[in-house]
Structure formats: C-alpha cells, structure tokens
Amino acid sequence: MFKLNFSSKQKQLFKRLYTTSKDFIESESSYQVTTYARPNDLVITRGTNCYLYDDFSGKKYVDFTSGIAVTGLGHSNPQIAQLLYDQAKKLVHCSNLYYNDQALILSDKLVEKTQKFGGQYDISKVFLCNSGSEANEAALKFVKKFGIKISEDRIGIAAFENSFHGRTCGSLSVTYNPKYRTPFGPLVPGAEFFSLSNEGLESLKQKFESGKFAGCIIEPIQGEGGVYPIPIPKLVELKQLCQANNVVLIYDEIQCGMGRSGKLWAHSYLPKEAHPDIFTVAKALGNGFPVAATCINEKINNILKVGDHGTTYGGNPLACRVANYVLDVIGQENFLQQVNEKGAYLVARLNKLKEKYPALIKEIRGKGLIIGCELTQPPNDLVNKCRENGLLIITAGKSTLRFVPALIIEKDVLDEGLDILEKSIGEVFNKK
Ligand SMILES: Cc1ncc(COP(=O)(O)O)c(C=O)c1O
Incomplete structure (x- = not known):
C-alpha cells in the first residue's frame, strides 16, 4: 500500500529544525503571496479521515471543514491514494488532442449517475476541467455564445445576493460580495445582481423581458454567502422565468453537490420543471485532487463548436480516475x-x-452535511478558541458557523x- 504519512525520522527532522509551527511559518512564509488570512500557529502536515495533524506542534484537530467541502471521503483516503499511485504508473496526462479512457468513463458516469439520482433530467454532455471557477467560466462562455447567437446585445447574466461563484474574472463578475469584485473592475459586462424576494424576482422578470439577458446563475444552496438553501418554490419560479424568456439557467453545485446536501445534487430535491440547463461540479468530485465538470443539456450542446473552449489539464486520466471512484462511492x-x-x-x-x-x-x-449556524455575534473569537481546543471550523457570510465535515x-x-x-x-x- 502506498503510504502518505511522514516517517518518524522526518518528524524528528521537523522538530530539530523548527521548534514550533509559528517558528516554521515565520522562517518559510516570506515567499508566499499573502492573499489569505491564516492563523499563524498552525501548519498542517498530514491528515487521516476526519482529523488533521500539525507535526510541528504535535497537535491533532477534528476537521469540520474538509478543505471547504472537498474531502468528502476523508483525508488521505487509502483507496484513493492507491488508485492515484496505480494510475500515475499507467498514465497521468496525454492532453485533449486525444481521447483517454478515464475521461470517457467519467463523462459517462456523470450523465448516468445524474439521471439515476434525480439530477438534470435532460443532461446531455459534460465538459471536464480543473476547478470550480473554471467550470463556471465554461458555463458563462457557453451562455454568452447562446445569447449572442440570438442578438448581439443579449449578454446579460443574472446572479443573486450572497452568491459566490469563484475568483477568475468571469466567475467573479457574478460573485456578489463587492469586496471581492470592486478592486478588479471593470469585470465581464452584463452581470447584474437580484434579491430572491418577490420584488427582486419581479425586477428580474422585467429585465428578462427586455431580451438582453442570456443566462442566470445560482447556487441551490448558497455556501460562502452564509449557507442559505434557496426555497424550492423560488427555484421553480426562477426556472419558469428563464423558460418563458429563453434564458439559460445555471446551477452552481460546486459546494452543495456531490452528496453534500444528502442527495447527489442539491437540485435533485427539485421537480424536473426546475432543473437547470447547465450545472457545475468541482470540489468533492476529486476528494482534493483538482477536477471539475460543466454539465449541459441539449439546448446548450447545439451551440458548442470544435475550438470554442479548451484546457490543457482538463479531463486528464489521473484526475478522472479519482473522480470515477468518488462518484462510485457517493452515488x-x-x-x-x-x-x-x-x-x-x-x-x-x-x-x-x-x-x-x-x-x-x-x-x-442547511441540508445533509452543509449546515449553517448563524450567531448573533461575530464568530471569529469562537473559531480561534475552537482551534486552540482542537477543532477546525469555518464561517460563511458575516456571522454563520459553517459545518461541512467529511x-x-x-x-x-x-x-x-x-x-x-x-x-x-x-x-x-x-x-x-
Ligand atoms: C459555490 C462555489 N462556486 C465556485 C467556487 C469556486 O471554486 P474554485 O475555488 O475551485 O475555483 C466555490 C469555491 O468555494 C464555490 O463554493
């Protein structure tokens, strides 16, 4: 069996070189761009199942974060470690110039499992890529081409308050938090945000009726924004508005998909009248190995042409082999x-x-194992205290503790x- 854990010799070396985690961070972190606010008393060196370890400090943590809803099957999952090893010996990468067996199997499996587990009833094709933002970028490009084909100025994309769809320029354009967006404007034109209140949907209806909107993107359970499951009737209404105005509906299942909600997809809870034209998947699909997918129905499939989109690593055999296993287990x-x-x-x-x-x-x-616990007070001191006491937990929105364990x-x-x-x-x- 392929072993991931550090040997006791390596651990001794850590100890000899650096007496504490803080010490290690101080001496080694000067070359990393500081785009993340991270605690300075913790360096994760390994993980097993639902625990993470800091071998510098000798501390063990219960992990309620699973790498932000990623390691659904636990850290250092031995089956995944073994198949990564097996596949790495066989074939890691061969580009998208050629078909590879694992990518074909994965595309097939995504379609088959989606149909079997109440997801997008008319799923037709899958585009494979590497991260959530990339899966949403692909979705947005597909929508753009769909809109422009109807009319040159049909480039509007509706998104919602509290949404999070990623940090690349396209996905950021439809991410609500102005703190993330404003330093990088102007972003992709056409994005507008709406509330899901009755008034918000009325204003969305009017915008859709202008004929300037090509798409609409929403997380069926908003994750980063505060763990808000969108009520089913709202999603039904949204789909009706999209349908009536020939607007493409995208569900972002990057955080809430892959079994996290207690169904394979969070949209599996919906009647088929509310199913999307596109849905995007990432995070838990690879249990920590980067892999993502944009799933489309026939309406979208018809507008894609050879050369319209691509990615070097997308659909590589190593990532797909992992995803095939993960889908088999979760599905x-x-x-x-x-x-x-x-x-x-x-x-x-x-x-x-x-x-x-x-x-x-x-x-x-929340639903399944994506649960939010909203506090009346800022949660930061509590998160820090939990870490001190041996629990890793994250927040969402302004004051919500987010529970997304394996x-x-x-x-x-x-x-x-x-x-x-x-x-x-x-x-x-x-x-x-
Ligand atoms: C709902 C949702 N969409 C998109 C993304 C972006 O995914 P990635 O960080 O893999 O680019 C995230 C990441 O947290 C997410 O939660």
Whole structure:
C-alpha cells in the first residue's frame, strides 16, 4: 500500500529544525503571496479521515471543514491514494488532442449517475476541467455564445445576493460580495445582481423581458454567502422565468453537490420543471485532487463548436480516475442515506446548543452535511478558541458557523468536535 504519512525520522527532522509551527511559518512564509488570512500557529502536515495533524506542534484537530467541502471521503483516503499511485504508473496526462479512457468513463458516469439520482433530467454532455471557477467560466462562455447567437446585445447574466461563484474574472463578475469584485473592475459586462424576494424576482422578470439577458446563475444552496438553501418554490419560479424568456439557467453545485446536501445534487430535491440547463461540479468530485465538470443539456450542446473552449489539464486520466471512484462511492443510495442521518444528528445537537444559548444562536439551516449556524455575534473569537481546543471550523457570510465535515464522518467524531465547540462557546461567551 502506498503510504502518505511522514516517517518518524522526518518528524524528528521537523522538530530539530523548527521548534514550533509559528517558528516554521515565520522562517518559510516570506515567499508566499499573502492573499489569505491564516492563523499563524498552525501548519498542517498530514491528515487521516476526519482529523488533521500539525507535526510541528504535535497537535491533532477534528476537521469540520474538509478543505471547504472537498474531502468528502476523508483525508488521505487509502483507496484513493492507491488508485492515484496505480494510475500515475499507467498514465497521468496525454492532453485533449486525444481521447483517454478515464475521461470517457467519467463523462459517462456523470450523465448516468445524474439521471439515476434525480439530477438534470435532460443532461446531455459534460465538459471536464480543473476547478470550480473554471467550470463556471465554461458555463458563462457557453451562455454568452447562446445569447449572442440570438442578438448581439443579449449578454446579460443574472446572479443573486450572497452568491459566490469563484475568483477568475468571469466567475467573479457574478460573485456578489463587492469586496471581492470592486478592486478588479471593470469585470465581464452584463452581470447584474437580484434579491430572491418577490420584488427582486419581479425586477428580474422585467429585465428578462427586455431580451438582453442570456443566462442566470445560482447556487441551490448558497455556501460562502452564509449557507442559505434557496426555497424550492423560488427555484421553480426562477426556472419558469428563464423558460418563458429563453434564458439559460445555471446551477452552481460546486459546494452543495456531490452528496453534500444528502442527495447527489442539491437540485435533485427539485421537480424536473426546475432543473437547470447547465450545472457545475468541482470540489468533492476529486476528494482534493483538482477536477471539475460543466454539465449541459441539449439546448446548450447545439451551440458548442470544435475550438470554442479548451484546457490543457482538463479531463486528464489521473484526475478522472479519482473522480470515477468518488462518484462510485457517493452515488449510492445507502451512502446518501448516511449523510442525511449524520446531518440530522448534527442539527439535533446544534438545536440543543441553541436551547442552551438562545441569545447567541440565531438560526440553524442547511441540508445533509452543509449546515449553517448563524450567531448573533461575530464568530471569529469562537473559531480561534475552537482551534486552540482542537477543532477546525469555518464561517460563511458575516456571522454563520459553517459545518461541512467529511461525508463519511462518524457520529463519535461529530460528538468529539461538537463537544469542543460547546466548551469553546462557554469559554468565549460566558466570559463576556
Ligand atoms: C459555490 C462555489 N462556486 C465556485 C467556487 C469556486 O471554486 P474554485 O475555488 O475551485 O475555483 C466555490 C469555491 O468555494 C464555490 O463554493
């Protein structure tokens, strides 16, 4: 078996060279562009299942983040490690000049599993790429060509408050948070943001009726923006508006897809009348190995021509081999059922916590294992205290704790993490 863990000799070397994680960060981080706000007391050196380790400090952490909804099947999954090793010996990359077996299998599997598990009923083709932003870029390019074919000025793209679709220029254009967007303007023209209130949808309707809008992009469960599941009737209404005005509907399933919601896709909860024309997938598809997909129906397929889009690494055999395995595991009824059971357990424990701290916990929302717990106070001190006590947890929006643990997390590990959370809440908020 291919082993990923550090040897005790390597660990000793770390210790000898750097006495603490902070020490290591201070001596090694000067060449990294600082685009992330990161704690300066933690260097992750390895992970197993739902735990992460810092071998500099000798600390172990319960991981409720799974690399931001990525490692659904756990860290250093031994089956994935083995098949990465096997495939790396066979073929890593051969470009998109030629077909490769794993990419064909993956495209097939995405279509077959989507149909079987209540996703996009008219799924037709798949474009393979490497990251969430790239999958959305492809979706936006497809939409642009679709619109321009009808009329030169049909370039509008509707997006929504609290959306997050990525950091590349196209995907950023439809990402709501002005803090991310404004330093890089002007971005791709045509993007406009709407609220999902009745008034917001009325104004969207009027815009659509102007004939200037080609597409509309939305996360069925908004992740980064604060963990907001979009109510099913709103998505049904949105699809009706798109349909009535020949606007392409894109669902971004990058965070909420791949079993995270308790169904294969978050849009699997919807009646087929609300299914998208395009949906995008990334994150958990590769369990941490970069791989993504833009899935389209026949309406979109007809507008694509050879040479319209491409990527060097997209659909490489190594990434696709991993994704094939991940889809096989997640795309099973009993797997999805256990996600729902654990999600229900997590929510029940959070509800108890809410009873204990009614002034602190405002709302618990989400589906499956993407759960948000909105606080009445800024969560940063609590997140730091949790880390100090051995739990890694992230936030979403302004004041929401986001629970996106591995989909295979065991109840006792959930309990271990939740006990740390409860203790940390006591330490941070009882003091104030
Ligand atoms: C819903 C959603 N869309 C797109 C992205 C961008 O994906 P990536 O970071 O892989 O480019 C993210 C990342 O957090 C996301 O949550």
